[in-house]
Amino acid sequence: MDTVNDIDELDRQLRDAAPYIDDAGFTRRVMATLPSPGVRRQRVRAAILLSITVLASLLAYVLSGGGRFVGESVMRIGQLGPLGLLYGAAAFALLITGLGVVAFLSRDRDLRVGVWSRN
Amino acid sequence: MELTDADLVARVLVDEDQHAFGELVRRHQSSVRGLLRQLTRTDFALADDLAQEAFLKAYKHIRSFRGEARFSTWLYRIAYNVFREDARRKKELVGIDEDVLQAEQDPSTVDPGLRQDLMHALSLLPLHERTAVLLCCQSGLSHDEASRVLDIPLGTVKTNVLRGREKLKKTLAAWATN
Numbered sequence: 001m002d003t004v005n006d007i008d009e010l011d012r013q014l015r016d017a018a019p020y021i022d023d024a025g026f027t028r029r030v031m032a033t034l035p036s037p038g039v040r041r042q043r044v045r046a047a048i049l050l051s052i053t054v055l056a057s058l059l060a061y062v063l064s065g066g067g068r069f070v071g072e073s074v075m076r077i078g079q080l081g082p083l084g085l086l087y088g089a090a091a092f093a094l095l096i097t098g099l100g101v102v103a104f105l106s107r108d109r110d111l112r113v114g115v116w117s118r119n
Numbered sequence: 120m121e122l123t124d125a126d127l128v129a130r131v132l133v134d135e136d137q138h139a140f141g142e143l144v145r146r147h148q149s150s151v152r153g154l155l156r157q158l159t160r161t162d163f164a165l166a167d168d169l170a171q172e173a174f175l176k177a178y179k180h181i182r183s184f185r186g187e188a189r190f191s192t193w194l195y196r197i198a199y200n201v202f203r204e205d206a207r208r209k210k211e212l213v214g215i216d217e218d219v220l221q222a223e224q225d226p227s228t229v230d231p232g233l234r235q236d237l238m239h240a241l242s243l244l245p246l247h248e249r250t251a252v253l254l255c256c257q258s259g260l261s262h263d264e265a266s267r268v269l270d271i272p273l274g275t276v277k278t279n280v281l282r283g284r285e286k287l288k289k290t291l292a293a294w295a296t297n
Contacts, residue, residue, distance in 0.1 A: 022149075027141055035209070
């Protein structure tokens with residue numbers, strides 16, 4: 001009958017006898033054989049986003065009285081003085097810059113999330 | 120903070136994140152390849168091919184992993200099944216002749232170091248005992264986990280581990296006296 005010490009010693013020797021096997025490109029080979037990630041899911045996501053955008057645009061068009069507000073807005077902008085135009089352009093530039101920064105940070109976050117998987 | 124296996128599996132499931140799956144492969148490749156190298160009697164090329172196939176199957180069927188067991192246990196089960204399928208294909212499992220296989224092992228090739236002795240002694244065990252010993256004693260699975268991996272009753276696992284250990288000790292003791 002085995003004593004507890006005998007069993008522990010044999011198990012320890014067995015664990016010690018199992019060397020760590022270096023990856024040596026194994027993971028890369030496995031990754032190369034994986035099927036490409038869900039194209040179908042991406043298509044569904046794109047279709048949903050597109051549908052929502054189209055619906056929202058139609059709703060906005062109907063609620064705004066057939067888009068009359070666009071023409072009115074252009075007229076108002078045309079009546080603005082030089083200082084008003086300057087402020088308007090600055091605000092627009094700030095908005096675009098802000099959106100760009102948000103997009104960059106979002107992309108950077110994704111890259112940082114991916115760092116652990118390469119270590 | 121390092122993500123757990125469960126976190127990585129969740130990322131694969133939700134986002135189909137292949138980087139997350141890559142991390143799982145990196146974490147478990149050594150133990151899976153080690154197990155298969157022992158099962159294939161140190162045929163490294165075959166073991167690596169089988170390990171690659173096992174990981175590919177794991178990726179394709181990851182939705183069937185429900186988190187009831189450890190990810191490594193689930194992975195061992197896939198790897199063992201891949202090995203069995205391959206062995207069955209080659210007629211090495213069904214109607215296996217253990218005497219012939221054991222005769223193929225040349226005692227004169229045994230290296231003097233304990234580590235080599237132990238691994239060689241392990242390779243002399245019959246497949247069912249070798250697998251049980253590898254999973255329970257080397258990979259640290261509980262008897263219950265091993266019974267799930269091997270899909271055999273718990274009592275059979277315990278018997279195989281006990282017999283395998285006894286044979287290992289006898290073989291090592293015999294070599295030590297020579």
